[in-house]
Amino acid sequence: MKEKLVLIGNGMAGVRTLEELLKIAPDKYDITVFGAEPYGNYNRILLSPVLAGEKTIDQIMLNDKQWYADNGITLYCGKEKEVVQIDRRKRKVITSDGTTAEYDFLLLATGSNPFIVPVPGNDLPGVVTFRDIRDVDLMLEASKQHQHAVVIGGGLLGLEAANGLMRQGMSVTVVHIQDTLMERQLDKAAGELLRKSLEERGMHFYMPAQTTAIIGEDRVRGVRFKDGSELYADLVVMAVGIRPNIELAKKSGIHCERGIVANDTLQTYDPRVYAVGECVQHRGQAYGLVAPLFEQAKVCANHLAHLGYARYQGSMTSTKLKVTGIDLFSAGDFTGDETTEEIVIKDAARGMYKKIVLKDNRIHGAVMYGDTVDGAWYFQLMRDGTDVSAFRDHLMFGESHLGDAGHGGQNKAASMSDSMEVCGCNGVCKGAIVKAITDKGLFTLDEVRTHTKASSSCGSCTGLVEQIMSSVLGGGYSAAPKEKPVCKCTDHTHDEVRKVIRQQHLLSIPDVMHYLEWRTPNGCHSCRPALNYYLLCAWPAEYKDDAQSRFINERVHANIQKDGTYSVVPRMWGGVTTPDELRTIADVADKYKIPTVKVTGGQRIDLLGVKKEDLPDVWRDLNKGGMVSGHAYAKGLRTVKTCVGKEWCRFGTQDSTAMGIQLEKRTWGSWMPHKFKMAVSGCPRNCAEATIKDFGIVAVESGWELHVGGNGGVKVRATDLLCKVTTDAEVEEYCYAFIQLYREEAYYLDRTAPWIERVGLEYVKQRIVEDAEGRKALCERFVESQKYAQIDPWEERASHDVERHEFVPLKLVG
Amino acid sequence: MIETMTDWIEIGTLEDIPRLGSRVVRTTQGDIAIFRTAEDEVFALNDSCPHKGGPLSQGIVHGKRVTCPLHNWVLELSSGTAVAPDQGHTACFPVKVEDGMVRLSLQPQA
Ligand code: SRM
Ligand SMILES: Cc1cc2nc3c(=O)[nH]c(=O)nc-3n(C[C@H](O)[C@H](O)[C@H](O)COP(=O)(O)OP(=O)(O)OC[C@H]3O[C@@H](n4cnc5c(N)ncnc54)[C@H](O)[C@@H]3O)c2cc1C
Ligand code: SF4
Ligand code: FES
Numbered sequence: 021m022k023e024k025l026v027l028i029g030n031g032m033a034g035v036r037t038l039e040e041l042l043k044i045a046p047d048k049y050d051i052t053v054f055g056a057e058p059y060g061n062y063n064r065i066l067l068s069p070v071l072a073g074e075k076t077i078d079q080i081m082l083n084d085k086q087w088y089a090d091n092g093i094t095l096y097c098g099k100e101k102e103v104v105q106i107d108r109r110k111r112k113v114i115t116s117d118g119t120t121a122e123y124d125f126l127l128l129a130t131g132s133n134p135f136i137v138p139v140p141g142n143d144l145p146g147v148v149t150f151r152d153i154r155d156v157d158l159m160l161e162a163s164k165q166h167q168h169a170v171v172i173g174g175g176l177l178g179l180e181a182a183n184g185l186m187r188q189g190m191s192v193t194v195v196h197i198q199d200t201l202m203e204r205q206l207d208k209a210a211g212e213l214l215r216k217s218l219e220e221r222g223m224h225f226y227m228p229a230q231t232t233a234i235i236g237e238d239r240v241r242g243v244r245f246k247d248g249s250e251l252y253a254d255l256v257v258m259a260v261g262i263r264p265n266i267e268l269a270k271k272s273g274i275h276c277e278r279g280i281v282a283n284d285t286l287q288t289y290d291p292r293v294y295a296v297g298e299c300v301q302h303r304g305q306a307y308g309l310v311a312p313l314f315e316q317a318k319v320c321a322n323h324l325a326h327l328g329y330a331r332y333q334g335s336m337t338s339t340k341l342k343v344t345g346i347d348l349f350s351a352g353d354f355t356g357d358e359t360t361e362e363i364v365i366k367d368a369a370r371g372m373y374k375k376i377v378l379k380d381n382r383i384h385g386a387v388m389y390g391d392t393v394d395g396a397w398y399f400q401l402m403r404d405g406t407d408v409s410a411f412r413d414h415l416m417f418g419e420s421h422l423g424d425a426g427h428g429g430q431n432k433a434a435s436m437s438d439s440m441e442v443c444g445c446n447g448v449c450k451g452a453i454v455k456a457i458t459d460k461g462l463f464t465l466d467e468v469r470t471h472t473k474a475s476s477s478c479g480s481c482t483g484l485v486e487q488i489m490s491s492v493l494g495g496g497y498s499a500a501p502k503e504k505p506v507c508k509c510t511d512h513t514h515d516e517v518r519k520v521i522r523q524q525h526l527l528s529i530p531d532v533m534h535y536l537e538w539r540t541p542n543g544c545h546s547c548r549p550a551l552n553y554y555l556l557c558a559w560p561a562e563y564k565d566d567a568q569s570r571f572i573n574e575r576v577h578a579n580i581q582k583d584g585t586y587s588v589v590p591r592m593w594g595g596v597t598t599p600d601e602l603r604t605i606a607d608v609a610d611k612y613k614i615p616t617v618k619v620t621g622g623q624r625i626d627l628l629g630v631k632k633e634d635l636p637d638v639w640r641d642l643n644k645g646g647m648v649s650g651h652a653y654a655k656g657l658r659t660v661k662t663c664v665g666k667e668w669c670r671f672g673t674q675d676s677t678a679m680g681i682q683l684e685k686r687t688w689g690s691w692m693p694h695k696f697k698m699a700v701s702g703c704p705r706n707c708a709e710a711t712i713k714d715f716g717i718v719a720v721e722s723g724w725e726l727h728v729g730g731n732g733g734v735k736v737r738a739t740d741l742l743c744k745v746t747t748d749a750e751v752e753e754y755c756y757a758f759i760q761l762y763r764e765e766a767y768y769l770d771r772t773a774p775w776i777e778r779v780g781l782e783y784v785k786q787r788i789v790e791d792a793e794g795r796k797a798l799c800e801r802f803v804e805s806q807k808y809a810q811i812d813p814w815e816e817r818a819s820h821d822v823e824r825h826e827f828v829p830l831k832l833v834g
Numbered sequence: 835m836i837e838t839m840t841d842w843i844e845i846g847t848l849e850d851i852p853r854l855g856s857r858v859v860r861t862t863q864g865d866i867a868i869f870r871t872a873e874d875e876v877f878a879l880n881d882s883c884p885h886k887g888g889p890l891s892q893g894i895v896h897g898k899r900v901t902c903p904l905h906n907w908v909l910e911l912s913s914g915t916a917v918a919p920d921q922g923h924t925a926c927f928p929v930k931v932e933d934g935m936v937r938l939s940l941q942p943q944a
Contacts (some may be wrong), residue, residue: 094886127916471919541872548896575892580892584888825850829858830846831843831858833843
C-alpha cells in the first residue's frame with residue numbers, strides 16, 4: 021500500500037512541492053490536499069494585475085481542479101475544509117466540518133495572514149486586506165459603489181493595491197508611517213522618485229502618519245491619525261505586512277517561533293511533519309516572496325521522495341514593483357556602512373536613479389529606478405559573489421550587449437511590443453512568452469525554454485527572456501543557480517562528474533551513471549555526449565568511444581542537413597589548396613550528383629546534399645585525392661584560417677601560412693568540449709581575423725603574439741592577449757598547452773570564450789605563461805592524446821568498413 | 835476481440851541493430867526506423883519527426899525515447915508521441931523479436 025501524504029494549505033508553496041514531488045516520485049504517495057480557499061491553486065502574485073483590471077481570475081489559475089483529479093490527488097477545499105486540528109499521535113488531521121484524513125507524512129504550507137493594525141474600528145465593513153481572491157472581489161465590488169479609498173501601508177503590497185484601485189476609478193490616498201515609500205527595499209532617493217511618479221499618475225500620499233482609529237458606524241467613513249487629523253474614506257485597505265500563519269502548528273505542539281521552525285531539509289521538530297512557504301522560519305528567516313519558497317519546495321520534495329540529498333541554505337531575494345510603467349528593482353543590502361562603497365548615478369529629469377553598494381569588490385546591494393534593464397545581471401553577480409574589480413568602470417552602464425547578434429541592439433524588454441521577435445532562432449515573439457508564463461504558470465528560465473523554445477537554441481536572447489520573466493513575475497522569477505547540474509538526469513555538476521571519473525578511474529558511461537546514481541537508466545541526449553567526452557579526455561588510451569552517445573554529425577562524420585542529407589567538408593590545410601585537390605572535388609561532385617558546392621566561412625569547400633549511403637564512396641574518392649575529414653561536424657578542431665603572409669604579402673612579417681598548416685597538422689582530430697578554431701595572420705592588419713578565434717596568432721617583426729578566447733558567432737568576443745613569443749617552437753608549445761587546459765577544464769559545450777570568462781584570464785596566464793613546468797606537462801598530455809586521435813574517420817569507414825551498419829539500410833521492403 | 839491476421843516481415847537479427855541505436859527499413863511507403871533500447875526491446879516508428887520531418891533514426895536513443903537530431907524533440911518509442919510540452923505524433927509499427935529474429939508489420943498501430 022502506498023504511503024499517505026497530507027498537505028495543509030493549497031497555496032503556491034505547497035502545491036509547488038507536490039509538483040516537484042510528482043516529477044521525481046510520481047507513484048510514491050496517496051496525496052490529500054486541504055485548502056481553506058474554494059479554488060484550485062492560483063498565482064497569488066498576479067492578484068495585483070487582476071485588481072488593476074489587466075488580468076482575470078481565470079488567467080491566474082495555476083492548477084484547476086482537473087489537475088488534482090488527473091494526478092490522483094484528493095482535494096478538499098472551501099472555508100469548511102479548513103484544518104482545525106492535527107492529531108499527531110494518531111497521525112490524523114481534522115477540518116472544521118469534521119472531515120478527517122490520516123497521514124504518514126504531513127506537509128504544512130499555511131502561508132501567512134495579513135497583519136491588522138490593532139486600532140478601534142478595524143473590523144468595520146469596508147475595511148479589507150489584500151491577500152486572496154476574496155479580498156480582490158471585495159475591493160472590486162467597493163470600487164463600483166464608492167469613491168474614496170485609503171490604503172494603509174506604503175510597501176510593495178500597499179502600492180500595488182493603491183494602483184489597482186486607482187485604475188478602477190477610485191481616488192486613492194496612501195498612508196505610510198515612514199517618510200520613505202518601500203523603505204525596506206528603497207533608499208530615500210529612489211523612494212522620492214517613486215513617490216513623484218505615482219503622484220504624477222494621481223495617487224495621493226499622507227506621510228509620515230500613524231493611524232490611531234478607523235471611524236464609522238455601519239461602515240467605514242474615515243481614518244484618524246495620531247496628530248488628530250482625519251481623512252475621509254469609504255474603503256480602507258490594510259497592507260501593513262504579513263505574519264506567518266502558525267496558529268494550527270502551534271496548537272498541535274509543533275515548535276514555532278516567529279514561524280514554524282524548519283531545518284535545511286524543511287523538516288519541523290516532528291520528523292513526520294514538513295513545512296514550506298511563508299509559514300516557515302528557516303535559520304531565523306521567514307520569506308515573503310515566491311522565489312525562495314520555490315527553492316524550499318524543491319528541497320522538500322527531494323526529502324519527501326526519500327532521496328535525501330538536497331539542502332536548503334537560505335535565499336537572497338530581489339524585489340520588483342508590479343505597477344505597469346514603473347520600473348524599480350532592489351536587491352540585497354543597499355544602505356551600506358563604513359566598510360562599503362557606493363556608486364550612484366542620478367538623472368532626475370529622466371527619472372532615473374541607480375545605486376550599487378560594493379563590499380570587497382563584490383556587489384552587496386543594488387537599487388534601481390527608471391532603468392532596471394540590468395537588475396537581473398546585478399542580482400546574478402551578487403548571488404555569485406563575483407569580483408567586479410575588472411569591470412568596475414563599466415558596471416554602471418550595465419551588461420552591454422554590444423557584441424550580440426540576433427536582436428538588433430534591442431535590449432529592453434519592457435519597451436518591446438508583443439509582436440516583436442525575441443528569439444530569432446525559434447521565431448518566438450514577446451507576446452508568446454508572456455502568454456506562456458501567465459497561462460501555464462511558468463517561473464523558471466528552464467520552464468520557459470521547454471514551453472516556448474525561446475532562448476533554447478543559441479541562447480543570445482537569454483537576457484531578454486529573463487527580463488520578460490521578471491517584468492511579468494516580479495520577484496517571483498527564480499534565476500538559475502550558478503553551478504548547474506549536467507542535465508535533468510542528475511544533480512551533479514560538470515566539475516563533480518569530471519573529478520569522480522579521474523579519482524575513481526571510471527571507464528564507461530554506465531559506470532559513471534551507476535557511481536553517481538543517475539536518475540535515468542541511460543541518460544539523455546544532453547548528458548551522454550558530455551560523459552563520452554569527459555571519459556575520452558581523461559583516458560585517451562583506455563576509453564572506448566561510444567558511438568551511440570554522440571550526436572549524429574559526430575557519429576557519421578558529416579553534417580546532417582534539414583532534408584536528412586549530409587554535407588562533406590574535406591580539410592584544406594591552412595586554407596591552401598592545389599589544382600589536383602580542386603579536380604578531385606569537382607570529380608566527386610559530378611560523380612555523385614552533389615547539388616551544391618560552396619566555399620565556407622572557414623576557407624574550404626563544402627559539398628552539400630550528399631545521400632547518406634553515398635558517404636563512404638564520396639570519402640573513398642576524396643581519400644584517393646589525398647584529402648581527409650575536415651571535422652566540420654566536430655566538437656574539436658575545425659579550421660585554421662591563414663593569410664598569405666610573408667611569402668607574398670608586402671606587409672607580411674612571418675610565414676603565417678606555413679605556421680597555420682603546421683598547427684592544423686598537429687591538432688586535427690582532437691576532441692574538445694566544443695568546436696575550436698584558430699587563425700594565423702602575417703601582420704597586425706590581421707586579414708585572417710585571428711582576434712575572434714579560440715586561439716589566434718598575429719605575427720609581428722619580432723615574433724608572434726598569441727591571443728585566446730575569441731569568438732565570432734552568436735556573441736562576438738575579441739580575444740585577450742595571452743603573451744608574446746619569439747620562436748615557432750614556442751608558438752606550438754603554448755598552443756598545445758592552451759588546448760589541453762581547455763580540454764581538461766572547460767564544461768562540455770563551453771567554448772573558450774565563456775570558459776575564460778568563468779575562470780578568468782589571470783588563471784589561464786598563470787597556467788600557460790607563468791608556470792613553465794605546467795605548460796610543458798599540458799603540452800605533453802596533448803601530444804600523447806593525439807596519438808589515439810589522429811586517425812582519419814573517413815578512411816576507416818570508406819576502406820575498412822568501420823560502423824558499416826550506419827550507411828546501409830537494414831532491409832528494403834516492397 | 836477479433837484476431838486479425840498480421841503480415842510479419844523478417845527484417846534482420848537483433849544483433850544487426852546497435853544497442854541504444856537504430857537502423858532503417860526502406861519501404862515503398864517511406865523509411866521506417868527500427869530502434870533497440872539498452873534492455874534489447876525493439877520499436878518501430880515512421881522515420882519522420884512530427885516537427886519538421888527530421889530522420890528519427892539518426893537521433894540519440896535513451897530510456898524508451900529518441901531525441902530528434904534536428905531540433906531535439908523527444909518522442910516515445912512505444913507510441914510515436916512527442917514528450918510534452920511538444921505536441922505531435924508519428925506512426926508506430928508493431929515489431930517483435932523471436933529467437934533473435936526481428937519481424938515488422940507494416941500495418942501501423944492504432
Ligand atoms: C558551413 C559553414 C557556413 C558556410 O557556408 O560558410 C557553417 C555551417 C554551420 N555552422 Fe557555423 N559554419 C561555418 C562557419 C562559421 C563561422 C566562421 C568561421 O569559422 O570563421 C562562425 C563564426 C566564428 C566562430 O565560430 O567563432 C560560425 C559560427 C557558428 C555557430 C556559433 C558559434 C558560437 O560559438 O557562437 C554555430 C552554432 C553552434 O556551434 O552551436 C554554428 C553552427 C553551424 C552548423 C553546424 C549548424 C548546425 O548545427 O547544423 C552549420 C552546419 C552546416 C553544414 O552542414 O555544413 N556556426 N560558423 C561554415 C563552415 C566552416 C568550415 O569550413 O568548417
Ligand atoms: C497581492 C500580492 C502580490 C504579491 N506579489 C508578489 C510578487 O510580485 N513577487 C513575489 O515573489 N511574491 C509576491 N507576493 C507574495 C506571494 O504571493 C507569497 O509569498 C506566496 O503566495 C506564499 O505562498 P504560500 O504557499 O506560503 O502561502 P499561500 O499562497 O498564501 O498559501 C497558503 C494557503 O493555505 C491556506 N490555509 C492556511 N491555513 C489553512 C488551514 N488550516 N487549512 C486549510 N488551508 C489553510 C490558505 O487559505 C492559503 O490558500 C504577493 C502576494 C500578494 C498577496
Ligand atoms: S550556416 Fe550558420 S549562419 Fe547559416 S543558417 Fe546555418 S547555422 Fe545559421
Ligand atoms: S524535425 Fe524533429 S525536432 Fe525538428
